[in-house]
Structures are given as C-alpha cells and as structure tokens.
Amino acid sequence: MPTRSRVRPGDPAWPSAATWQKLNQDVGGRLLKPESPFARCRVTPLTAACSEALQQLTNPYFIGDQPALTQTSGWIDAWALQSSPYGVAARGTADIVAAVNFAREHNLRLVVKGGGHSYQGTSNAPDSLLVWTRHMNEVAMHEAFVARGCADMQVPQPAVTLGAGAMWSDAYNAVTTQGGRYVQGGGCATVGVAGLVQSGGFGSFSKNYGTVAAGLLEAEIVTADGKVRIANACTNADLFWGIKGGGGGSLGVVTRVTLRTRELPETFGGMFGRIKASSDDAYRVLLARIVDFYQGALFNRHWGEQIAFTSDTVNVSMVFQGLSQQQAEVTWAPLIDWVGAHKEYSFERPLKLLALPARRFWDPEYFKHHAPGVLVADDRPGSPAAHVVWAGDKEQVGWFIHSYQSAWMPASLLRKDRQSQLVDALFASTRHWDVGVHFNKGLAGAPADEIDAARNTATNPGALSAFALAIIAGSGSPTYAGLPDVISDPASARADAGRIDNAMAELMRAMPGAGSYVSESDYFQSDWQTAFWGTNYPKLAAVKKKYDPDGLFFVHHGVGSEAWSEDGFARLRR
Ligand SMILES: Cc1cc2nc3c(=O)[nH]c(=O)nc-3n(C[C@H](O)[C@H](O)[C@H](O)COP(=O)(O)OP(=O)(O)OC[C@H]3O[C@@H](n4cnc5c(N)ncnc54)[C@H](O)[C@@H]3O)c2cc1C
Numbered sequence: 001m002p003t004r005s006r007v008r009p010g011d012p013a014w015p016s017a018a019t020w021q022k023l024n025q026d027v028g029g030r031l032l033k034p035e036s037p038f039a040r041c042r043v044t045p046l047t048a049a050c051s052e053a054l055q056q057l058t059n060p061y062f063i064g065d066q067p068a069l070t071q072t073s074g075w076i077d078a079w080a081l082q083s084s085p086y087g088v089a090a091r092g093t094a095d096i097v098a099a100v101n102f103a104r105e106h107n108l109r110l111v112v113k114g115g116g117h118s119y120q121g122t123s124n125a126p127d128s129l130l131v132w133t134r135h136m137n138e139v140a141m142h143e144a145f146v147a148r149g150c151a152d153m154q155v156p157q158p159a160v161t162l163g164a165g166a167m168w169s170d171a172y173n174a175v176t177t178q179g180g181r182y183v184q185g186g187g188c189a190t191v192g193v194a195g196l197v198q199s200g201g202f203g204s205f206s207k208n209y210g211t212v213a214a215g216l217l218e219a220e221i222v223t224a225d226g227k228v229r230i231a232n233a234c235t236n237a238d239l240f241w242g243i244k245g246g247g248g249g250s251l252g253v254v255t256r257v258t259l260r261t262r263e264l265p266e267t268f269g270g271m272f273g274r275i276k277a278s279s280d281d282a283y284r285v286l287l288a289r290i291v292d293f294y295q296g297a298l299f300n301r302h303w304g305e306q307i308a309f310t311s312d313t314v315n316v317s318m319v320f321q322g323l324s325q326q327q328a329e330v331t332w333a334p335l336i337d338w339v340g341a342h343k344e345y346s347f348e349r350p351l352k353l354l355a356l357p358a359r360r361f362w363d364p365e366y367f368k369h370h371a372p373g374v375l376v377a378d379d380r381p382g383s384p385a386a387h388v389v390w391a392g393d394k395e396q397v398g399w400f401i402h403s404y405q406s407a408w409m410p411a412s413l414l415r416k417d418r419q420s421q422l423v424d425a426l427f428a429s430t431r432h433w434d435v436g437v438h439f440n441k442g443l444a445g446a447p448a449d450e451i452d453a454a455r456n457t458a459t460n461p462g463a464l465s466a467f468a469l470a471i472i473a474g475s476g477s478p479t480y481a482g483l484p485d486v487i488s489d490p491a492s493a494r495a496d497a498g499r500i501d502n503a504m505a506e507l508m509r510a511m512p513g514a515g516s517y518v519s520e521s522d523y524f525q526s527d528w529q530t531a532f533w534g535t536n537y538p539k540l541a542a543v544k545k546k547y548d549p550d551g552l553f554f555v556h557h558g559v560g561s562e563a564w565s566e567d568g569f570a571r572l573r574r
Pocket of ligand 1 (some may be wrong): 193
C-alpha cells in the first residue's frame with residue numbers, strides 16, 4: 001500500500017489555474033505549457049511549422065530547444081516520451097527555487113531537463129512539473145579559481161564555470177577554440193554539462209584526463225528544501241561527492257558547475273577504418289590479434305574512443321592525444337602490415353589516421369577546410385557557429401531504443417593468460433549482435449592521479465580497473481508522437497532486444513558481476529544499485545536521505561527510487 005501519492009492533473013489537490021498563474025509571476029512569465037513541434041503534424045502535415053520541424057528531425061540542437069522533446073524518443077516496453085503539462089524555462093537560480101518550492105508545497109512530481117540526452121527517459125515524466133535549464137548556458141573562464149571556503153586548502157587553478165543548461169559545444173568553444181585550454185567533457189557535443197557531471201561522465205580523452213565528475217571543483221545546487229547550496233570539497237562535501245557521478249535528477253537541481261581546465265597537448269587526432277575477415281576462423285584469429293595489439297600498443301593514456309566488433313569486421317573509430325601523426329602511424333604500422341600480409345583479411349575501409357592541432361579539435365572553421373562533413377553545424381539561421389555535432393552522433397538523434405546495455409570490462413582480461421577468454425567472449429557475443437568497446441570509458445591505463453580523483457566520486461569503482469566499457473545497443477527511427485510516418489514494429493524491436501540480451505550474456509561469461517555505466521545502461525537492469533554504483537551505493541543513499549528525505553527528486557533507477565512506484569508517483573516505503 002502506498003504511504004503517499006503525488007498529485008496528478010484532475011486530482012482535487014492539483015493546483016488551480018490561479019495558483020499556476022502565481023508561479024508564472026514568480027518566475028517572471030517563464031512558465032510554459034510544453035507542446036511538441038510534431039504534435040499536429042499527423043493531422044496537418046503541410047503547415048510551415050510542421051515542415052520546418054520535420055526538416056529538423058535529425059538536428060539535435062533543434063530537438064534540444066524544444067521543452068516537450070528529448071533526444072531519445074522512447075524505448076520499447078520501457079518508456080514513451082510524454083511531456084509535462086507545465087514547465088519552468090529557468091533563466092536563473094531564483095526560477096529554480098520557485099519551481100522546487102512549488103513542486104514540494106503542492107506535492108507534484110518534479111522532472112529536470114538539461115541537454116535531454118537521458119537514454120532512460122529520466123528527463124521527461126507525464127503529469128509532472130518540468131524544470132528546464134536550457135537557457136542557463138552562460139560560460140565564464142577563471143585564471144585562478146578557489147572553491148568557496150577552500151582558501152586554506154586549495155591553490156588557485158584555472159577553471160571554467162558553466163550554467164547547467166550549457167552543452168559541451170559551448171564549453172569546448174570557450175575553453176579550447178577561444179581559450180586554448182582543455183576541459184574534460186563528453187564526446188557528444190550536445191550533451192548537457194550538469195547531466196554529464198552527475199553521470200560521472202567520459203569523454204574521448206578520458207584515458208588521460210579522467211572522468212568529468214572528477215574535474216568538478218564546485219557546484220551550486222537547489223535542494224528539496226528550496227535552499228541554494230554551494231557544494232565543494234569544503235562546503236557540503238557529502239553532497240559534492242554525490243553530485244559527482246551519483247546520477248542526475250536525484251539530489252537536487254544543479255544550477256551551475258565549475259570544472260578545472262588543463263593545458264592542451266600539441267595534438268589530438270583520429271584513426272578510422274574497417275578490417276574484414278573472410279571466415280569465422282579467420283575472424284577469431286583477427287580478434288586475438290586486435291586484443292593483443294590493443295594491450296601492447298594502445299592500452300595507455302594516449303588512446304581513446306572505440307572499436308566496434310560485428311560478426312566479421314573490426315571497425316576502428318579511435319582518437320589519440322599527445323602523439324604526432326608520425327608517432328601514431330608508427331604505433332599502428334605492425335597491425336596494418338599484419339593485415340596486409342594475410343589474404344584472409346581485407347580493408348573494407350583503409351585505416352586512416354589524422355593528427356591536428358589540439359586547439360582545432362572542436363573548431364568548425366578548421367574542419368570545414370580540412371575534413372568537411374565530419375562536424376555538422378546547426379543549420380538554422382542565427383545559430384552560433386560553435387553549435388556543431390560529430391556526424392557519427394547524429395545517428396542517435398531521436399532514436400527509439402530496442403535495447404541498450406553496457407558492462408565495464410576488467411583490465412585483467414588483457415593479461416596474456418586471459419586474452420583467449422576475452423576473444424572467445426567477443427566471438428560468441430558477436431554471433432548475436434555488434435559489440436562496441438569504448439576504451440575511453442574505463443580508466444585502467446590512465447595516469448594514477450586521474451584514477452585517484454575518480455575514486456573520490458560516486459562513480460562505480462569498477463570503472464577504475466576496467467580497460468573499457470562494452471556497449472551493446474539497437475534502435476529504430478524516431479517515434480515522436482505526431483510524426484506522419486512513424487514506423488514501429490514492436491515484434492522486431494523485441495526480437496532485437498532478445499538478441500542483445502544474448503550478446504551481453506555471452507560477454508558477461510568472461511566478466512561475471514561487471515558493473516554498468518549509469519547513463520549508458522539497461523532500463524531493465526535488475527541489480528541497478530550495485531551495477532551502477534557498486535560499493536558506493538550505501539554512501540550515496542545516505543546523502544540522498546540527508547538532502548531529500550521526502551523524495552521530491554525521483555528518477556527511474558536513481559538513488560532512493562526503490563522507495564517509490566515505477567512512475568515515481570506513489571511512495572511505497574520510507
Ligand atoms: C547521443 C548521446 C551521446 C552520449 N555520449 C556520451 C559520452 O560521450 N560520454 C558519456 O559519459 N555519456 C554520454 N551520453 C550519456 C549522457 O551523457 C547522459 O545521459 C547525460 O546524463 C545527459 O545529460 P543531459 O543534460 O544531456 O540529459 P538530460 O536528459 O537532460 O539529463 C540527464 C539526467 O540528469 C538530470 N539533470 C539534467 N540537468 C540537471 C540539473 N541541472 N540538475 C539536476 N539534474 C539534472 C535529468 O533529470 C536526467 O535525470 C550520451 C548520450 C547520448 C544520447
């Protein structure tokens with residue numbers, strides 16, 4: 001029996017129109033009723049608004065500008081996008097305080113959205129009040145930042161403060177392209193900064209710079225009691241620790257984050273190509289060669305991103321830092337020579353390597369001239385030039401998930417005596433589905449001080465001794481309500497999900513009990529507390545209890561959510 005239920009529209013306790021109007025005044029007229037730009041397109045597809053919206057369907061900046069949309073459009077048998085009846089398009093901390101107080105006082109379900117990239121659908125909820133931080137995207141650079149109250153224990157260091165609604169494209173433009181420095185952020189340019197810090201967060205170069213959360217110096221956060229708190233190593237240190245990887249939307253609303261910045265290396269670069277094997281036997285041998293090559297040549301601070309293994313190909317999509325073009329070429333030469341010397345293998349796409357000045361890595365102007373099409377711009381009139389996205393990330397815009405699973409791969413699997421176990425698991429897994437191995441999302445091989453910094457966050461300690469995160473996922477085209485030609489075949493989506501289950505089960509044979517990355521994980525993960533946070537969960541639960549004892553903040557499989565019904569409306573136990 002529920003011990004408490006939140007209020008829904010139509011319930012007698014749902015706020016009256018006048019009460020909503022009062023909130024609207026309190027937030028300077030920024031209360032809105034989110035409506036999907038596609039909502040009317042099935043009925044009236046020929047309007048200008050609909051045709052513009054349909055044209056922008058694969059533009060993540062357009063999707064992100066819509067309070068009613070999220071970057072993933074749903075997940076089979078898990079969640080379907082449903083927007084809130086009301087949302088506050090916050091411009092500052094005071095708007096967020098007003099929204100949090102309103103939700104608490106009226107016993108409403110509250111939902112927070114920044115970049116809208118949650119795969120688990122945790123930034124939308126029907127019958128909720130939405131706090132939308134999109135417009136809080138200011139960026140300020142610091143030459144000598146000291147967290148508040150930390151003057152006695154911290155030396156001033158370069159840093160950047162980002163509003164909660166800023167995206168990584170905003171951060172990289174200010175810090176790297178304009179500022180000539182580095183900040184550890186995410187791989188995908190349109191992910192929100194506050195969401196990623198709370199995820200733990202891995203970027204392309206995390207093998208050298210560690211997790212995003214570990215670079216956090218300070219945050220401002222509005223907690224369930226409506227108080228504006230500073231969280232850093234000296235003030236509210238437990239909350240600070242919880243924000244660093246404890247999962248978004250569970251501890252409060254983060255209004256801004258300050259992250260350390262670093263010196264840029266000379267170069268960043270990429271390596272791309274695809275090798276195909278002519279038979280299963282040859283593929284097994286290729287897998288063994290790749291695993292051994294990775295262990296010997298790439299398992300270090302220089303190399304990140306991923307290799308995707310299909311049933312008969314190895315698809316390399318990696319990045320490097322701090323190596324010249326020549327050093328990177330020398331690194332790969334033995335593998336390229338080996339492939340070339342064996343007739344069982346062919347290059348479906350030749351392995352090609354490009355180093356560039358690190359400062360130009362996110363610079364749209366540079367890419368326009370040197371690698372057109374790799375960075376795709378937000379093409380709407382008036383969009384900031386820095387609003388670009390990697391062409392590869394566009395595939396995920398609006399996608400409908402059939403299944404998504406991840407597991408941290410322990411570095412012990414790279415030992416010579418265990419490599420065959422890893423190869424067997426990869427081979428068996430790829431009989432069912434493609435396996436992505438994201439080397440930058442496991443910290444083994446990173447510098448010791450970066451691993452130590454990540455140890456001081458809520459992120460699952462399993463990430464520290466993993467050489468990679470395996471991701472196995474499948475999806476279909478967008479299913480936003482109102483789209484004229486949504487193709488949805490539930491039976492085939494479920495069949496995909498079954499195959500992905502089988503693929504992950506094969507991989508897990510080699511790494512039983514491996515944890516999973518909270519923000520890139522299975523909606524149906526049954527042991528989620530342990531899988532997402534490992535031994536950190538009890539401490540995280542204590543932080544939740546201290547700052548949000550009544551559970552104002554709820555997300556699916558977020559800390560403390562076990563006390564609530566699946567939809568977060570009924571409290572089941574204290
Ligand atoms: C295309 C794509 C690429 C990705 N690439 C990477 C990657 O390279 N590395 C990586 O580590 N992860 C990656 N992810 C996962 C992603 O980083 C996380 O889902 C992250 O939490 C998204 O943050 P957001 O603000 O964009 O999303 P949202 O959906 O807005 O937020 C995610 C969660 O955080 C909460 N939240 C958002 N803002 C706040 C706030 N201000 N205060 C409190 N809670 C808040 C939301 O309620 C929600 O629960 C990717 C996801 C996608 C869809």
